[in-house]
Amino acid sequence: MTNTTLLIGGTGKTGRRVAERLTARGIDIRIGSRRGTPPFDWDDEITWRPVLAGVRAAYLTYHPDLAFPGATEKVAAFSKLAATEGVEQLVLLSGRGEEVAQAGERAVQSAGTGWTIVRSSWFNQNFSEDFLLEPVLGGDIALPAGDMVEPFTDADDIADVVAAALTDPRHRGQVYELTGPRLLGFADVAAELSRATGRTITYTPITLQQYVEVLRDLGMPPEFAELFNDVLDGRNAHLADGVQRALGRPPKDFADYAREAAATGVWTGTGPAVR
Numbered sequence: 001m002t003n004t005t006l007l008i009g010g011t012g013k014t015g016r017r018v019a020e021r022l023t024a025r026g027i028d029i030r031i032g033s034r035r036g037t038p039p040f041d042w043d044d045e046i047t048w049r050p051v052l053a054g055v056r057a058a059y060l061t062y063h064p065d066l067a068f069p070g071a072t073e074k075v076a077a078f079s080k081l082a083a084t085e086g087v088e089q090l091v092l093l094s095g096r097g098e099e100v101a102q103a104g105e106r107a108v109q110s111a112g113t114g115w116t117i118v119r120s121s122w123f124n125q126n127f128s129e130d131f132l133l134e135p136v137l138g139g140d141i142a143l144p145a146g147d148m149v150e151p152f153t154d155a156d157d158i159a160d161v162v163a164a165a166l167t168d169p170r171h172r173g174q175v176y177e178l179t180g181p182r183l184l185g186f187a188d189v190a191a192e193l194s195r196a197t198g199r200t201i202t203y204t205p206i207t208l209q210q211y212v213e214v215l216r217d218l219g220m221p222p223e224f225a226e227l228f229n230d231v232l233d234g235r236n237a238h239l240a241d242g243v244q245r246a247l248g249r250p251p252k253d254f255a256d257y258a259r260e261a262a263a264t265g266v267w268t269g270t271g272p273a274v275r
C-alpha cells in the first residue's frame, strides 16, 4: 500500500510541525532523519530506498542548507529515486532569493513526480529553536546584517502550507514564496524580543570576518557566514504573498511569535529542551 507521507527532517523546525498537523488528521507519516526508523541520511545513499517504501508524498528539507555544496546533486538523485519508487508528490523547502537553492528546486520539478516548491525567508524560530537561541539568552544578537531588513517567516505558517501541499492536489505545480507580514531589522527583532521577554536584548552588527569566528566557536559550518552575506544583501527586503495565496489567510506577525515563544519559557530556561 502506498499511502505513507515521508517527512525528511521530520524532527526539525518545520518538519516536526508538519508531522503534528498530519498526525492530527490521521495521516500515516514516516520521519526521515538519521534517528528515524529506518534511519535516513542525506550523506549515505544506502539509507535512501528503504524510507521510500510505500510512500505517496514526501516533504524534502535538506540539512544543513539547500545552498550548500553537494545539496543539489543529492536532492536531484533522491527525487529521481522517489519517482521510480512511485512517489506521486514532492514538496521541497527552499531558501528565498538563493540561486544555488533554485538548482535544487529545478531538480525536484524535473524528477517526474508532482511537486510544490515552498520558498521561505528567515524563520522566526531561529531565535528560539536554533543557533540564535544562545545569543537571545545571552542578551545580545551579533550578526553581520548591518541595518538590513528581513520579512521573517513563522515555522507554523510554513508547516500549514507544507501540510496543505502534501495533501491537496490543488497546490501541485505551485511555487510559494513565504514571508511574514512585516519587514524587520535585527534591531527591531531585538526590541520585539525585549518586549516579549521583559529583558533587554540588543543587536550588534559585526563584520563577516567576525561572524566566521562566532560560527567556529559554535561548531557551525563557516559556509553559513557566506550564505547570510548573500541573503542579507537586500535581495529579500520585500514582502511576498505565499501564505495568503496558499492558505487564504495572512501570515503570523513576529510579535505574536515572540509572545507565544516567551510563554513557553524557552527564553527563561524553563521551556522545552531544544536541540
Ligand SMILES: NC(=O)c1ccc[n+]([C@@H]2O[C@H](COP(=O)([O-])OP(=O)(O)OC[C@H]3O[C@@H](n4cnc5c(N)ncnc54)[C@H](OP(=O)(O)O)[C@@H]3O)[C@@H](O)[C@H]2O)c1
Residues within 6 Å of the ligand: 008, 009, 010, 011, 012, 013, 014, 015, 032, 033, 034, 035, 036, 040, 041, 042, 043, 061, 062, 063, 064, 065, 066, 067, 093, 094, 095, 096, 120, 121, 122, 123, 126
Ligand atoms: N532556518 C532558516 O531560517 C531557513 C530559511 C529558509 C530556508 N531554510 C531551509 O530549511 C532547510 C532546513 O534547515 P533548518 O535550519 O530549518 O533545519 P531543521 O529542519 O531544523 O533540521 C533538522 C532536521 O534535519 C535532520 N537532519 C540533520 N542532518 C541530516 C542528514 N544528514 N540527513 C538526514 N536528516 C538530517 C534532523 O534530524 P536528525 O538529527 O535525526 O538527522 C532534523 O530532523 C534547509 O534546506 C534550509 O535551506 C531555512
